[in-house]
Amino acid sequence: MRKTTLLLPILVIAVVTFLSSIFVVDEREKALVLQFGQIRAVKEEPGLAFKIPIIQEVVRYDDRILSLDTETIEVTPSDDRRLVVDAFARYRISDVVQFRQAVGVGGLRAAEDRLSSILNSQIREVLGADQVTSDTILSEDRRDLMTRIRDQSRREARSLGLDVVDVRLKQTNLPAQNLEATFARMRAEREREAADEIARGNEAAQRVRALADRTVTETLSVANRDANVVRGEADAERNAIFAEAFGADEEFFAFYRSLQAYENALTGSNSQMVMTPDSQFFDYFKNETAGAGRN
Template sequence: MHARSMVALTILAGLALLASSSLYVVKETQTGIRLQFGKIVETDIGAGLHMKIPVYNTVRLFDTRVQTLDTRPSRYLTGDRKGVIVDSFVKWRIVDVTRFYQATSGDQQVAASLIAPRVDQALRNEFGRRSLQEIVSEQRDELMAGPMVTLNRALAEEMGIAVIDMRVKRIELPTEVTASVYERMRSERQREAREYRAQGQEEGERIRARADRAREVLLAEAQRDSEIMRGEGDAIATRTYAAAFGQDPEFFSFLRSTQAYQAAFNSPDDLIVVSPRSEFFRFLDNSSGRQ
């Protein structure tokens, strides 16, 4: 009985080993190929449970999800012969498993080593066509559109992969040219500042000149108007005095004499030497003013 149990267990173990080596599972994120002594006999095996002949068949599974390749920063020359350091990455996935296996033997490290030079070449060609000003000012999506199309076409034919996205993470100037570029930018900003100051001073001079001219015009007009008004006032006063003098000449002679006396003897120390019979004192001797 013990011997029968051992035989049964051995048979069960053999069957389990045969089943494990004959059955395989492909996940939803995978695709597979079946090989017969190294030759592809079935490709694009979908998700699920599948069978194979042990030893006779070999199955290789591949991840069909999007993969990311971070390339090393590289130095490129722009169209105007300026050096820039570019750091980029590429997102790709397998679309033709047969071509991918034939190109890389299913090794993703080999795939990365084949993709990286292609990325470098596509970026080098694109940056070589554009000036530094265009590279800095244009949108990154527009900058990478051309290289992405070129790279996708080449890799699809050679390796059976599709480029999903291609981006530049950063663009930097080499250390040896950074100082000169900054100095050139500083000089350009200073030149613009001088131009703005000169324009401001010129405009300020024009404004001050207009203000001074307006001031002189206002003063001249005010002086003219005041002289006119003063002349008119003097004319009115003269006419008034003349009319008043004409009504009573003796009274106004007396009034002028009293004003002269007040002005002559304004202080106790005032002294005047004149003949008592002088015309000046005629109203002191006689209130009527007669000699």
């Protein structure tokens, strides 16, 4: 009975000691076995692992790709137009031993603080480089800039045991105090462009009007010339007919011309004339042979 009483606590202690020496490494993490702060083992494969109870401890680190949002900073490109920029990065712990040696007990929080400083430093360096303007940053060329930021940050982050997978710029805006001035400059540029377009339009309209006026003048000139030609030909034909009629019957021609004279003299309200009764104008009102007697 005494043996059973003694063995039971020993068995419990043995079971507890055995269980405390076992730990499980998840497939999403890596683990370090520390003894008095010194690294004794690295567990990167998932499964069961062992440690010395009480003396050794296990520190776990996430093996997945993590994200980090940087603080908003101001950068000054080569054209001296300041921009407000922030970014986010994707990273993972590539070397847990180096990571532990670099950040110590600070863990992931200390690592992210140092990585954020590295990213901000590289953002300022790349975006502030020569021949990098604000237009370049705001255009599709920013993809190349983000690649440069990622590569340079990756080289520096290796000392922390980190691998920078990707870096993306989220916000690239003008500072609030510069927005109004920028909008005013953009408005002035658009107004200048509009004035140039209006001036070019007026110039084109004047050319069109001048061409139209010249075309009208030329058309009228040709029409008047053709009309004068037709009129001259008609007058010549008329005179030829008159001459032919006069030659065929001089008396009838004289009679016809007198009728025309009467018609022209007595048009409208002008129906009164003062002249002597023996005027030749009234020869054909006197008798039917007046014209023959005159001859």
